[in-house]
Amino acid sequence: MKVFTAYKITPEHESLTVESYLKQVLLLSGRQLQKLTRQNGIRLNGKRVFLQKKLESNDRLQVMTLADSGYGVQPEPGPVExxxxxxxxxxxxxxxxxxxxxxxxxxxxxxxxxxxxxxxxxxxxxxxxxxxxxxxxxxxxxxxxxxxxxxxxxxxxxxxRSLKRAYWALVQEPPNPPAGVIDAPIGRHPVLPNRRVVTPDGAPAVTHYRTRGTSAGGIALLELTLDTGRTHQIRVHLAHAGCRLLGDGMYGQRTPLIPRQALHAATVSFRHLAANHTVTVTAPLPCDLTKAMNTALVELQT
The missing domain is CATH 3.30.2350.10 (Pseudouridine synthase)
Known part of the structure; x- marks a missing residue:
């Protein structure tokens, strides 16, 4: 059974073609359009329609929901929080x-x-x-x-950038200044394919940071937000700024305080896809990072 979702065309979208509306407003891919066309999955005011048909205000465009046939990965029992x-x-x-x-x-x-x-x-x-x-x-x-x-x-x-991400990180040296922006392009390492480096010909990368606390031994707790999402961006930028991520064996150094890099994706914030409000979700700090913070005697500053 085919399931359709109806969209009422507003004045701002009149004169767009059906294809333009599907691509620009509903953000459907070319492959998705091909599937919909083959399955007669696009209707205008209850009738089949050509993709180049121009829309008018108050038209009712119906688009079939493309059902998935599988999960894309092998299902495997395990914990999901x-x-x-x-x-x-x-x-x-x-x-x-x-x-x-x-x-x-x-x-x-x-x-x-x-x-x-x-x-x-x-x-x-x-x-x-x-x-x-x-x-x-x-x-x-x-x-x-x-x-x-x-x-x-x-x-x-x-x-x-309306979907925002904030991270907590423990670093080996406090940054100077204690708050700021790291704007440095990131590209592939010239020799090691799994690594990234700051390089003039790299992709733009911007990280905002703020020091939330420090310890007597110099370890600092940072809050970081991203304007871009490059591979290893936070780790590369922190190393570039001279305050390497604690426990990072690739860009920093190992430590007995924590058996992995001390980085936690603390919050995500995004616009609800059906309502006009912002959703913010927070993940609690894991035990190993909490223990490392307590051991390092980091005092949070609000």
Whole structure:
């Protein structure tokens, strides 16, 4: 049975073609349009319509929901901590030492595998779509979209910076000044393919930071927000600024305080996809980071 969603055309969108509306307003991909066309999944005022038909105010455009046929990953039983869920997305709390999704030789044990099993047990068949990524060692908030359109809308929020992410980090030396912006382009390492470096010909990368506390031994607790989402951005920028991330074996140095990089995706904030309000989700600090903070005697400053 085909399921359609109806959209009433407003004056600001009249004179757009059906194709332009689907791509620019609903953010559907070319591949999705092909599927809809093959399955007669686009109707205008209850009738089949050509993609080049121009829309008029108060037209009723009906678009078929493209059902997923699988999860995209192998469902696997495992713990899933849901911090927030609505009809369009889930926000999960990723533990440290776990990949967001299968990569390289790792095909199982990821957050995506566990989420697929969780959805399967609920009788929901939907492709597991991570809207953004976290490094294996980084803990905290990860957003998963429940369908392709929601993924497109959330990716648009990422691009426009209305989807915001905040991180907590323990660093080996306090930054100077204690608050500021690191604006330094990031590109691939010329020799080591898995690493990134600050380089003039890299992609633009901007990180905002604020010192929230320091210890007698010089360790600092930082709050960081991102304007961009480059691979290893926080780790590379902190190393570039001379305040390396605690426990980071790639860009900093190991420490007995914590067995992984001391980085936590504390909050995500985004516009609700069906209502005009902002949703903010917070992930609690994991035990290893809390222990490291307590050991380092970091005193939070509000």
């Amino acid at each position: 849901i911090l927030y869920e609505d009809d369009f997305l889930l926000v999960l709390n990723k533990p440290p030492k776990q990949l967001v999704h299968p990569a390289g030789r790792t095909t199982g044990g990821t957050l995506a595998n566990f989420l697929a099993y969780h959805l399967q047990q609920r009788g929901l068949i939907t492709t597991v779509r991570a809207v953004h990524r976290l490094d294996r060692d980084t803990s905290g908030c990860v957003i998963f979209a429940k369908d392709a359109r929601s993924q497109s809308l959330l990716e648009q929020q990422l691009k426009s």
